[in-house]
Amino acid sequence: MSPATPPALDTKTSLLDAAERLFAEHGVTASSLRAITRAAGANLAAVHYHFGSKEALVQAVFARRLAPLNRQRLAALSRCEADGCRDLDAIVRAFVAPPLRMIRDTPGGRDFARLVARAFLEPAAETRQLVLAQFEEVIGRFTAALGRALPGLDRDELHWRFHFMAGSMAFTAGLSHLVERRLGSGPTDVEQLIRRLSGFLAGGMTAPPAPERAR
């Protein structure tokens, strides 16, 4: 049996790769350090030598990809704002495109997407807070941009719609393989999926605001 993560440059990144994959496949708590180190071709003690604990390894797995991902989102939003930012679709696209492109371009990106989607719902307060903290700036900048583009929405409606958008995004990134299997088609054209999703979300964003009371 060859090691599951072939191009192991150094032990530390091999551990990160193996942990990312196993966390996504079997969950964090269900992935033992023995299984991770075995998959990484490393010794059991290597995790504690390089990271200090399993919890520190978990946080390292998230931090490695989450920071660049949200930097891409903010950069895309800044670019959109510099261009005047008339098009609502461009704002939505700045939010949803980076993670979906990561699935296509980054090895292990699909595993990571599932991992992040689950992290929001997952219970371990520590990692959930870590993930949420990484998103704090993104939430603020994007809700502000959406508020400017959609002046007809009050604050509550705006936050809820951002939440709806984030939900669609997380599920799409984390469960894209499920729809693919159902459709039976080949590998998804990510760029078209981005168009589909951003079109859907832009339609939801521009919907008339919900009435205060039932009609």
Add this chain to the structure above:
Amino acid sequence: MSPATPPALDTKTSLLDAAERLFAEHGVTASSLRAITRAAGANLAAVHYHFGSKEALVQAVFARRLAPLNRQRLAALSRCEADGCRDLDAIVRAFVAPPLRMIRDTPGGRDFARLVARAFLEPAAETRQLVLAQFEEVIGRFTAALGRALPGLDRDELHWRFHFMAGSMAFTAGLSHLVERRLGSGPTDVEQLIRRLSGFLAGGMTAPPAPERAR
């Protein structure tokens, strides 16, 4: 310390209640049978006596609420179809309203909503298959109804949009407390949340379909 689940009618439902809460709070694998039985005020061996194994307990927790929930959805859809079903919003509402009302009306419903949302993303193939199987009929009936109401969408676009809708639903039901805390308002008016969400989703559903190639 009083038992965490006060109105324990019989041991079996006490175990289900305690398991549901702890599963949602700390995750399935992180919730030990010792913690569950302690919270239920029962003996450690009670789980194996009443259910046979921990895995069987997990499945019982899901089956208890999922079946009636999806029955409500299908009944609401049938009612809508009997009325001619012109309004797209009514179809969407039949999908999203039952779980959100469950959060309000059923004790422990919010915990269960988080649990189900996570179940989709979670790795344990057994429970994920169980949950997906419960949704099979719902997926089929609702995509068919949406297809009739939106004849302009091809099959792929339709399935993706259903997926987007399910994602918003799952996140909203599973993480509503997060938005509530951010907004700082009191307990959510569930009926208004249903109007917000169904309005948003109806807007997304009626958006023009994504072009095959970039413009």
Add this chain to the structure above:
DNA sequence: CCAGAAGTCAAACATTCGTTTGATTGAACC
């Protein structure tokens, strides 16, 4: 060439897990 740091390794640590066992209770039934 060699001192020393950095990394790897097998082995063991205590703890916790799901599961099983066998005795004990309590109420229903003839």
Add this chain to the structure above:
DNA sequence: GGTTCAATCAAACGAATGTTTGACTTCTGG
């Protein structure tokens, strides 16, 4: 009153977990 059966209980089982240790390599700089 005695029997029966479902339910509960304390105690223990083996297996698996995260973590630690101390010796063994491997590389690096002087």
